[in-house]
Amino acid sequence: MENLASNLTQVSSVAILGHIRPDGDCVGSCLATWNYIRTWFPQIRADVYLEPIPNIFRFLQGAEQIKNCCDSEETYDLCIVQDCSDRERLGAAVKYYETAGQTICIDHHISNHGFAKINHVFPRASSTSELIFGLLEEDKITKEIAECIYVGMVHDTGVFQYSSTTPETMNIAGKLMAKGIDFTKIVDETFYTKTYNQNRIMGKALLESRLYLDGALIVGLITQEDMRAFEVLPKHLDGIVNQLRVTRDVEVAAFLYEIAGGWKLSLRSNGRVNVSEIAVSFGGGGHVMAAGADMKEPPEEIIRLLCAGVKAQLDGAKQ
DSSP: OOOSGGGSTTOOEEEEEOOSSOOHHHHHHHHHHHHHHHHHOTTSEEEEEOSOOOGGGTTSTTGGGOBOOOOSOOOOSEEEEESOSSGGGGGGGHHHHHHOSEEEEEEOOTTOOOOSSEEEEOTTSSOHHHHHHHHSOGGGOOHHHHHHHHHHHHHHHTTTTSTTOOHHHHHHHHHHHTTTOOHHHHHIIIIIOOOHHHHHHHHHHHHTOEEETTTTEEEEEEOHHHHHHHTOOGGGGTTHHHHHHTSTTOSEEEEEEEETTEEEEEEEEOSSSOHHHHHHHTTOEEOSSEEEEEEOSOHHHHHHHHHHHHHHHHHHHHO
């Protein structure tokens, strides 16, 4: 796919979908596409369907227009799926994908094998938002669109510190900054700033974390009871797994938090372990350095499986 505009001809309605529990890249890339269509193709009806987004992203243009409810029986000419590795992760909005006349997937997850009719999947990209930048005409990227793309890139690169950050990533970031965005405020208020209760529950996760495999694996865990006690929601737990990752001598960081019917597992690697392989074996997916899965096993069993997966890769690397 050369650009997004070529796929919008003879289209009168578009549904834009992202993965369940949307993060910065999902929200940013979806709203960038929505703003582009609304600004330059006003004759097209465009709707974004996402689960409720974190409040830190509500300053983005169009955030108040996101549809959280999928009760309507709309049928769209085109469905654009972004930052989602498989259709199962679309949640209730999957029905708009299934009934659309045409489907496009724009993604950078290595576990994405191309489930749409048109697939623009590049695992080496830092973020889906970076891919969106490449699909839009640069002179048509407004300040509002630039803010959305920058948010997505910041959150999926850990403020440009992860290994997925390339010279092209930084070049694009510079072009977005030239659009007049308040890049300092975006980084501070959406990535670093935490509420008092978020800091407290992060402290609990760090304090009660455990080391395994002679310190190669660190695991933190938060239950639903913990979340109620600290008055936080799952979306407020962002950043905990990244803080676990920077523990000295750790190869893999794992963070578990309880969800309805099981546990959400987030994995981060410091380079020697491909956590995407582990996540895929658990029914999840992601990237070499960052991945995750939803699991139904009890925490003790999940940790046992994690230890086996990480150990196998570390032992294999020694041979």
